[in-house]
Amino acid sequence: MRSTFNDLDFELARQLFSPLNKPFTKSTANSLELLVDYQGSQYPTKGALLLFGKDRNRLFPDPFIRLARFEGVAKSEVIDQAEIKSPLPLAIDEVLAFIQRNTALGAKIHSARREDIPEYPPAAVRETVINAILHADYSTQRSPIQVAIFDNRLEITNPGPLPFGLSLETALSGVSQLRNKVLGRVFRELQLIEQWGSGLNRISSVCLQQNIAAPKFEELDHFFRVTLYPRTAKVAPSESWHISIIEYIQQHGKISAMEAEKLWKLTRRTATSRLKKMCQAGILVELSTGPFDPYKTFILAEPRNQPRKT
Known part of the structure; x- marks a missing residue:
């Protein structure tokens, strides 16, 4: 059954754009390519439904994101788990909340005040989550984004390898080929991202600036994974050269x-x-x-x- 204009939650879109003093109208939806013309009528794009679709269970029977906190360092015993199929702009904060409640919080005392220190740098975690949501391949709904928290690392894996012709080395240099351009446009308008192609570099920079072991970037067949290490992790042993x-x-x-x-x-x-x-x-x-x-x-x-x- 073809989705229609009425399947979009325009009220949600207005609520998200309003704090930025940006009105959201049908003209906005057209300029962001949330709607396409077909045989005299307008229909929502796949990106529009991912962002603002109303009936989530009908549109997306499988979750977009699957999260789990495991005991130890292997996928054996699950301590906490969740599945998310919320509109993608809302899903970001839901993922971050799950990670926050399942990771440690340290502290540093400055004379009379206490400073809480998250186990993983929030800026790097947020950038990794947004990067996975932006670059995931949503054509195969049975392969969700996976967030796996272990005692010694945090893995965020999205379906979809790097685009054809884009090497990992090139991606780390700041070159990007956005798989989901509609998502990218809306995320940029909502100020969830600053500029395309800077995500992986920013993740590495945050870890470097805070003296945390460098993140690991991997292409795994039809998936892409970013692994973050906690503040307590020691930097990996160096090569002799x-x-x-x-x-x-x-x-x-x-x-x-x-x-x-x-x-x-x-x-x-x-x-x-x-x-x-x-x-x-x-x-x-x-x-x-x-x-x-x-x-x-x-x-x-x-x-x-x-x-x-x-």
């Missing part, structure tokens, strides 16, 4: 790809790949004007993330 670069930068202050190539006695391509991996691990910071800057250099990140000789 890290040491020579660390010592060079400690002596010279910085290093270029050409200098790393000579130091490692490798090709430029392999040296550049290694330097990027060290950046992703939170060991180095790249200084450049863009991904293709021929004069880019690398410096040491925070001392906590520098590997030691053994």
Whole structure:
């Protein structure tokens, strides 16, 4: 049965746009491509129904997001679980609330006041959740977004690999091919995202700035997963080839790809790949004007993330 204009919850849309002083009208819906013309009538797009569809059980019998808190570090015993099929703008806060109640909260005392410290950095968690919702493949409704919380990590997995022709390395450099453009437009209008293509970089940057182990990004067949590590996790052990670069930068202050190539006695391509991996691990910071800057250099990140000789 074809969905109609009446299947959209325009009142919900108005409530979400109102705090931003943005009126939501039928003209707004058309400009955001929530509606399409077909044989003289207007019908909601799939993105519109995901965002503002009314009858959720009829439109989407399976959940969009499945969440679980597991005991220990494996998917054995479930402590808490939930399923979400709410309109996507509302689903974000529901996911964040589940994660908050199932992760630890530390504290830091500043003279007479107490500062609560979440186990995972909220900005990185929020960015990861939004990234998964934006880039999920909703054509297969029986493969929901999965949020899995363990004692030692938080995994957020969405159905749908990176778009064809987009490598993980390219995605981490800030290049993006948005799978769900209607969702992207609305999320941007609602100020849920700042700019397309900056999500993965922002997740890494937040962890680096807070001296937390670098997140892990994986393509798993037809899925994409981001793994976040808690503040208590130790930075992963370094590779032996890290040491020579660390010592060079400690002596010279910085290093270029050409200098790393000579130091490692490798090709430029392999040296550049290694330097990027060290950046992703939170060991180095790249200084450049863009991904293709021929004069880019690398410096040491925070001392906590520098590997030691053994």
